[in-house]
Amino acid sequence: MSTSTSSTAGGERTVPDPSVIAGERGHLTNLAYRLLGSLAEAEDAVQETYARWYAMSRQQQEAIESPGAWLTTVAGRICLDVLGSARARRERYVGEWIPEPLPDRTEWIGGPDGGGSPDPVDPADRVTLDESVNMAFLVVLEAMTPAERVAFILHDVFRYPFAEIARIVGRTPAACRQLATSARRRVGAARIPTAPAAGQARLVRDFKEAWEAKDIRTLVGLLAPDAAMIADGGGLVGAALRPVEGSERIAQYLIHIADKAPGLTLLERSVNGRPGLVAQHTGVTVTVAAFELTGDRVTRIWAVRNPEKLRPWTETGRD
Numbered sequence: 001m002s003t004s005t006s007s008t009a010g011g012e013r014t015v016p017d018p019s020v021i022a023g024e025r026g027h028l029t030n031l032a033y034r035l036l037g038s039l040a041e042a043e044d045a046v047q048e049t050y051a052r053w054y055a056m057s058r059q060q061q062e063a064i065e066s067p068g069a070w071l072t073t074v075a076g077r078i079c080l081d082v083l084g085s086a087r088a089r090r091e092r093y094v095g096e097w098i099p100e101p102l103p104d105r106t107e108w109i110g111g112p113d114g115g116g117s118p119d120p121v122d123p124a125d126r127v128t129l130d131e132s133v134n135m136a137f138l139v140v141l142e143a144m145t146p147a148e149r150v151a152f153i154l155h156d157v158f159r160y161p162f163a164e165i166a167r168i169v170g171r172t173p174a175a176c177r178q179l180a181t182s183a184r185r186r187v188g189a190a191r192i193p194t195a196p197a198a199g200q201a202r203l204v205r206d207f208k209e210a211w212e213a214k215d216i217r218t219l220v221g222l223l224a225p226d227a228a229m230i231a232d233g234g235g236l237v238g239a240a241l242r243p244v245e246g247s248e249r250i251a252q253y254l255i256h257i258a259d260k261a262p263g264l265t266l267l268e269r270s271v272n273g274r275p276g277l278v279a280q281h282t283g284v285t286v287t288v289a290a291f292e293l294t295g296d297r298v299t300r301i302w303a304v305r306n307p308e309k310l311r312p313w314t315e316t317g318r319d
Contacts, residue, residue: 037099094235129273152183234306
């Protein structure tokens with residue numbers, strides 16, 4: 001770690017290099033998004049983490065042996081608190097709550113300030129898109145207790161030892177190990193499918209073309225009989241308040257949407273690292289859809305319509 005030094009009566013003390021402190025932002029953003037499932041909340045947690053660092057005196061900062069570890073610990077604790085309060089908030093949420101979808105790294109627009117700037121976001125602030133952020137995985141994480149989620153993500157995704165996790169969660173290392181084991185069982189029970197990206201892209205393209213053609217028979221054939229579509233409008237825009245279940249009902253619902261919104265444009269885009277669809281109306285992104293695919297059928301559709309969750313997509317979807 002890069003540091004500078006200053007002489008004191010007791011000898012030399014290390015002063016954390018500001019660039020090193022700032023360089024932790026990408027790691028903290030990746031961690032916080034996986035813990036919270038919300039980019040906006042993750043950015044707030046990271047900002048609060050830095051606020052606490054810079055609120056300390058220089059002497060307090062110098063006394064910290066590993067600033068990176070300190071920042072991770074503080075961010076983890078903040079996220080744990082947010083998860084606790086989020087459970088109550090989401091009980092009052094209008095309709096279904098879906099994690100915030102993320103575009104491909106090359107299309108991410110607007111930085112943490114949320115200003116919707118057309119300038120690409122700093123690469124350090126982008127979330128790395130891997131299996132730990134695909135929508136099916138994030139939905140399973142939502143069913144975990146806050147402590148389970150923190151222990152599991154820190155250990156299984158970021159490879160932190162349980163001794164360090166214990167300091168964040170406020171439990172013993174043995175208890176944190178049990179939390180991670182319980183969370184791992186939840187993930188295993190969910191049987192999250194993993195299909196080759198190429199096959200997924202073809203299936204999503206076929207789905208898009210059938211929707212555009214209002215071909216209800218083809219849509220039904222592409223959907224698993226027990227498929228479900230979950231929409232998140234947050235009470236801000238129209239969206240089904242409960243899951244739409246069954247291939248016939250989903251297909252009819254999609255055709256109804258197409259009839260109600262003439263001129264809707266569908267674009268094939270990466271959503272949380274997997275093939276998905278973006279719907280635009282008069283050039284504005286109105287829906288981002290993530291898919292769970294099993295074999296050659298669509299088993300789940302998560303349609304995010306809440307405009308507050310579409311901020312990173314404000315100017316994406318350009319050809």
